[in-house]
Amino acid sequence: MDYDLIGRLLLSLPAGDAETARMAALADKISTYFTPNENLVYRGVAGIGRHGGAIIFLDRRRHPSRKIVVKYSISDQADADLRNEAQFLEMLRGAEHIGQTIPLAEATLNVSGTGKRPTLALDFIPYGTIYAFRSRMDRTHYRVPSRFLWRAFLCLVRQVLAMAFPPQGGPDEPLRRERFHQHRPLGVVQNSPHGNNVIIGDLTSDDFEHSLAPILKLIDFGRGEILRDEEGAIYDNIGNIGVLFIIIFERRLDESYLDNIPELGWQYEFVDRQTGENRRIGTAAPPFFTESKYIDVELRDLVVRCMAVSSDNTPSLEELVGEAERGVAKGPEDIVYEDTAVDPRQTETDEMIRNLVQRFILDAGTIEEEAATLNRRTVNHHLGTTLLGINATTRPGPAQRHQFKQSNLDANTVVDNDID
Known part of the structure; x- marks a missing residue:
C-alpha cells in the first residue's frame, strides 16, 4: 500500500x-x-x-x-x-x-x-441489518405481511430466551434452538436494542420457522451486563422485543420515539384472549402502532403488552414463546385485521412473503x-478504491442468490401490497 x-x-x-x-x-x-x-x-x-x-x-x-x-x-x-x-x-x-x-x-x-x-x-x-431492510422499502407502498412479522417476532423472543438461559455451547458445535432449562435464569441484558444490532441471516429450507422468512440474530454485546434482578432483566428484554419489533414494522422510525412516552404510557384497550375480558393498560407502544389496522390483532396486542409500563401487564417469557410459536403456525385464513374490509387471504399468502423476502432481502445485496x-x-x-480496500486480494463476484423453489411466480415478478 x-x-x-x-x-x-x-x-x-x-x-x-x-x-x-x-x-x-x-x-x-x-x-x-x-x-x-x-x-x-x-x-x-x-x-x-x-x-x-x-x-x-x-x-x-x-x-x-x-x-x-x-x-x-x-x-x-x-x-x-x-x-x-x-x-x-x-x-x-x-x-x-x-x-x-x-x-x-x-x-x-x-x-x-x-x-x-x-x-x-x-x-x-449476509443480508444486512433491520435498518438496511427498512431503507430498501422506504420508497414503496409494500405492507409487511403479518405472517412475516410473526416470524420476526419469534426470532426476537428466542433471543431473549437465549439471554435468560444461555446454552454455553462449545466452539464449532452445531447451533441449538434456544430452550428453557432447570437452572435459575441469568439476568443478561444486551443494553443496545436498535435496528443496526439485529442482523438478517439465511433461509433454512428444512426448518419451518425460517423457510419462509430469514432468521434474525442479535449482535453487539459491548454494553452487555448481568443484572442481579433476573426477573427485572427478563422484563427489560421483553420490553426491548417491542422496541425492535416496532422498528421492523414502521420503516420510517428509529427508537427516538421512546423519548416522548407519557408518564403512565399510552392507554390501550384489548380483549384478553385467555379470559375474554376487556383490559386497559398503559404501554410504551406509540399510537401510530397501536392504531394500525393492518397487522394481526393478536400480534399487535402481544407487542403492546411486551411494552407495558407495569410488569404486572407484561406477558411471561413462557407465554411469549408459546404465543409466538402459535402465531408462526397461522395460515392466511387465521390472520385478523381490525379493518375487516381487507381480506388477509389475499394479503397474507406465502407468495406475498416470498416476494417481499426475495425483493428486499435476498436480491438487495449482501x-x-x-x-x-x-x-x-x-x-x-x-x-480509487471501494471499501474492499487497496490490499484486497480478491474482489467479490455476484452473490449466489436464493430463490424460493416452491414459488409459482416468475423470478422477475414483483407483487406490491399497496395498503396504506
Whole structure:
C-alpha cells in the first residue's frame, strides 16, 4: 500500500471526507495483520467508525469455505466494549438467534503504534441489518405481511430466551434452538436494542420457522451486563422485543420515539384472549402502532403488552414463546385485521412473503456487495478504491442468490401490497 500517496490525497480532502477516507485506509492496513495466515483471504469491510471497525475474510479452514467478520478496536473505550462483548458471546455460544464467535489465533494486533488491541471474530451474517431492510422499502407502498412479522417476532423472543438461559455451547458445535432449562435464569441484558444490532441471516429450507422468512440474530454485546434482578432483566428484554419489533414494522422510525412516552404510557384497550375480558393498560407502544389496522390483532396486542409500563401487564417469557410459536403456525385464513374490509387471504399468502423476502432481502445485496457499490464518495472517488480496500486480494463476484423453489411466480415478478 502506498501510504505516501494516501497521505497526500487525505490532505486534499475536506476534514469530514478525510476522516472517512483515513478510517477506510486504516481498515485496509489492519487487514495486513491477518493476511499472513494463508487460511484467511481479505474480502472487504463490513463497517468502520471512529473507535474501530469490522473487516471480512474468507476462512478456508473449513470445507466449504466460510466468511467471517473480524471486529477491531482503536481506543481504550472500544477495547473495553470488545472484551466485554467477547465474554458475553462466549456465554451465548451455540444460541441459534445470537451472532456467534469464531476461534481465531490472531486475537490481538498492534494498531498504529498504540499498543495491543483486542479483536473478535464472528460468523458472517449476509443480508444486512433491520435498518438496511427498512431503507430498501422506504420508497414503496409494500405492507409487511403479518405472517412475516410473526416470524420476526419469534426470532426476537428466542433471543431473549437465549439471554435468560444461555446454552454455553462449545466452539464449532452445531447451533441449538434456544430452550428453557432447570437452572435459575441469568439476568443478561444486551443494553443496545436498535435496528443496526439485529442482523438478517439465511433461509433454512428444512426448518419451518425460517423457510419462509430469514432468521434474525442479535449482535453487539459491548454494553452487555448481568443484572442481579433476573426477573427485572427478563422484563427489560421483553420490553426491548417491542422496541425492535416496532422498528421492523414502521420503516420510517428509529427508537427516538421512546423519548416522548407519557408518564403512565399510552392507554390501550384489548380483549384478553385467555379470559375474554376487556383490559386497559398503559404501554410504551406509540399510537401510530397501536392504531394500525393492518397487522394481526393478536400480534399487535402481544407487542403492546411486551411494552407495558407495569410488569404486572407484561406477558411471561413462557407465554411469549408459546404465543409466538402459535402465531408462526397461522395460515392466511387465521390472520385478523381490525379493518375487516381487507381480506388477509389475499394479503397474507406465502407468495406475498416470498416476494417481499426475495425483493428486499435476498436480491438487495449482501453486506459485502453493499460495501462495493461505490456508495462512499470520498473513498471511491479520491482514493480509487471501494471499501474492499487497496490490499484486497480478491474482489467479490455476484452473490449466489436464493430463490424460493416452491414459488409459482416468475423470478422477475414483483407483487406490491399497496395498503396504506
